[in-house]
Amino acid sequence: MSFTKARFSAKFDQTLLMFRQISILLLCMTLISCSGKEDKIYPKKTMITESVYSSVTIQPDSLYQAFAIVNGILDENLVEEGDPVKKGDPIAQIINNTPKLNAENARMTLELARKNYSGDATVLSGIEDELKAAELQFINDSINYNRQKKLWAQGIGSKSAFESRQLAYEISFSNLDRLQNKYKRTRNELRTLLQQAENNYRLSQINTTDFTVKSKINGKVYALHKKEGEIVTTSQPIASVGCADNFVIEMLVDEVDIVKIQKGQSVLLTLDSYPGEVFQAEVSKIYPKKDERNQTFLVEAIFEIEPKVLYPGLSGEANIIISQKKDALVIPRNYLKENDSVLTEEGFVKVNTGLSSLDSVEIKNGITSETAIFKPEE
CATH class of the missing domain: 2.40.50.100 (RNA polymerase II/Efflux pump adaptor protein, barrel-sandwich hybrid domain)
Structure with a gap:
């Protein structure tokens, strides 16, 4: 009898436990069903556009x-x-008087350099006088030397007289050569000084016009x-x-998104000065240097049709169109959990995503347009 009671008690406990489990399951299904009345949606096939956001500043071209x-x-x-x-x-x-004074000094230096180089001043004329005297002395010594040389060859005259004429000839030749080199060197130096003076004078004239x-x-x-x-x-x-007439759109793009930007991409922008209006533009230039202060890159775009009135510094917002797709299976972004799963009637299901916009995301596979999904708890 006690054995029968024990078996009955154990069976009763199992039945009670099963009843509790069924009650909990029914309660969960009821909660899901109630929640689904508000958060239950179905994926839709529509166009989705992926874009990159940026701030906008209008500046004149050039x-x-x-x-x-x-x-x-x-x-x-x-x-x-x-x-x-x-x-x-x-x-x-x-106004600055210093360059004018420098220009006047350069002019006087140029005039002096011209006189020195032309030979009117004593620098070259003195050497020329010495050179003429040395040439005459050399001619005279050369004649005397050659005459004495011929006499000595005929055995006429003394050896000391011959050597004396020879020495005088060699000295005058050396002196003439020295003065000729001095004249050439001095003339080259004066030519260089003249060129430098001309350059300095031209430079001083430029400074005065600047x-x-x-x-x-x-x-x-x-x-x-x-x-x-x-x-x-x-x-x-x-x-x-x-x-005066052409303006460019300057956009600051985050370094995370800059690799997606290409020349020729379409841009949709709004300006604070034109509320409610959307303007179209096209990416025209991408600056390769990053601004370390705000970790952004500068991108320029050109209006397809400019607003009637623009001023430098007008601000706004823009979306650079990266790609578009028609008939894409799309769900709201807040229905996607951890970027790879959605909540269905059967629980969480893994999905593969594609294009994404600010509030929507494309689902490539994992669910269909007939799959009911629920908004996951945050």
């Missing part, structure tokens, strides 16, 4: 900063901000950085000049 080549004081700004300029038009005038800062392009003056009376140095810009 924008550059104009610098002075000489130091001085800004005498006058010859243009105003917003004025159109042509290539070669003066922008600013600088007091006027001129435009290098046809465009517009966008900024004047110095006021009249302020000190100007060669390391500080005086003005910013750029094209």
